[in-house]
Amino acid sequence: MPELPEVETVTAALRPHLVGRRFVRLTVRVPKLREPLAVERLQALVGPEIVAVRRRAKYILIEFADRQALLIHLGMTGTVRIVPAAETLEKHDHLVWELDDGRSLRYHDPRKFGLVAAVTLETPGGLPPFLADLPPEPLTAAFSAAYLAGQCRGRRRSIKSLLMDNRQVVGVGNIYASEALFLAGIRPDRPAGELSPEEIAALAAAVKEILRRAIAAGGTTISDFAGVDGSEGRFVRQLQVYGRAGEICPVCRQAVIEKLTLSGRSTFFCPRCQS
Numbered sequence: 001m002p003e004l005p006e007v008e009t010v011t012a013a014l015r016p017h018l019v020g021r022r023f024v025r026l027t028v029r030v031p032k033l034r035e036p037l038a039v040e041r042l043q044a045l046v047g048p049e050i051v052a053v054r055r056r057a058k059y060i061l062i063e064f065a066d067r068q069a070l071l072i073h074l075g076m077t078g079t080v081r082i083v084p085a086a087e088t089l090e091k092h093d094h095l096v097w098e099l100d101d102g103r104s105l106r107y108h109d110p111r112k113f114g115l116v117a118a119v120t121l122e123t124p125g126g127l128p129p130f131l132a133d134l135p136p137e138p139l140t141a142a143f144s145a146a147y148l149a150g151q152c153r154g155r156r157r158s159i160k161s162l163l164m165d166n167r168q169v170v171g172v173g174n175i176y177a178s179e180a181l182f183l184a185g186i187r188p189d190r191p192a193g194e195l196s197p198e199e200i201a202a203l204a205a206a207v208k209e210i211l212r213r214a215i216a217a218g219g220t221t222i223s224d225f226a227g228v229d230g231s232e233g234r235f236v237r238q239l240q241v242y243g244r245a246g247e248i249c250p251v252c253r254q255a256v257i258e259k260l261t262l263s264g265r266s267t268f269f270c271p272r273c274q275s
């Protein structure tokens with residue numbers, strides 16, 4: 001499933017292809033993804049100039065003048081690609097926007113859990129109302145040790161589950177939560193409320209560091225993520241614990257990486273490096 005680094009990678013890759021361009025034709029090839037597609041509203045975004053391409057949480061916003069925007073969430077298996085308009089359509093290319101430069105933007109999604117919608121922003125450069133109250137982005141100053149400490153205080157749930165909860169912080173998915181806890185030396189099953197201020201500060205820094213590294217590597221491809229040119233994310237090569245149960249820890253070289261399930265998600269850690 002695409003997480004924040006993958007969506008950031010896609011957003012940054014789309015930007016130079018789309019800003020200043022216009023859609024000249026939209027073809028909608030399925031009636032619904034996660035929700036029915038509001039085709040008439042989507043067609044209204046054919047014509048005006050694209051002024052910005054931005055990300056908030058795991059949503060891509062393609063913004064037009066007059067506060068209109070195309071909102072895309074990749075769901076579980078969604079990808080977007082920029083290809084020559086004449087290129088043959090693939091089976092799960094559900095929406096196709098032809099651009100005024102002879103190429104097209106295609107939304108591809110085998111499982112159809114994604115979202116594509118036309119929205120109105122509260123202000124130019126702003127967000128649609130339903131995204132306005134999201135918790136902080138992990139790569140902004142608002143996601144600080146003090147903020148994370150406030151979220152952890154009194155909580156008995158595991159720190160990993162809390163990190164992955166989109167009500168506390170957006171976009172830290174399963175892979176990145178495991179890797180950040182390893183970098184910070186904290187066992188994923190520790191109750192959040194029992195972490196010391198030093199541990200919380202180390203964890204907030206580790207979350208930022210892991211996400212920065214992942215974005216620099218173009219995200220992580222485990223099964224179905226691809227960049228807008230079809231490329232794979234290279235962060236998979238830098239994973240220290242995720243998916244490595246039974247292997248020797250790459251840092252201490254003594255313990256074996258263990259796997260446990262927290263809130264229904266596979267979780268990986270080193271019993272020696274993390275306490």
Ligand SMILES: [Zn+2]
Pocket residue numbers: 249250251252253254255270271272273274
């Ligand atoms: Zn270790």
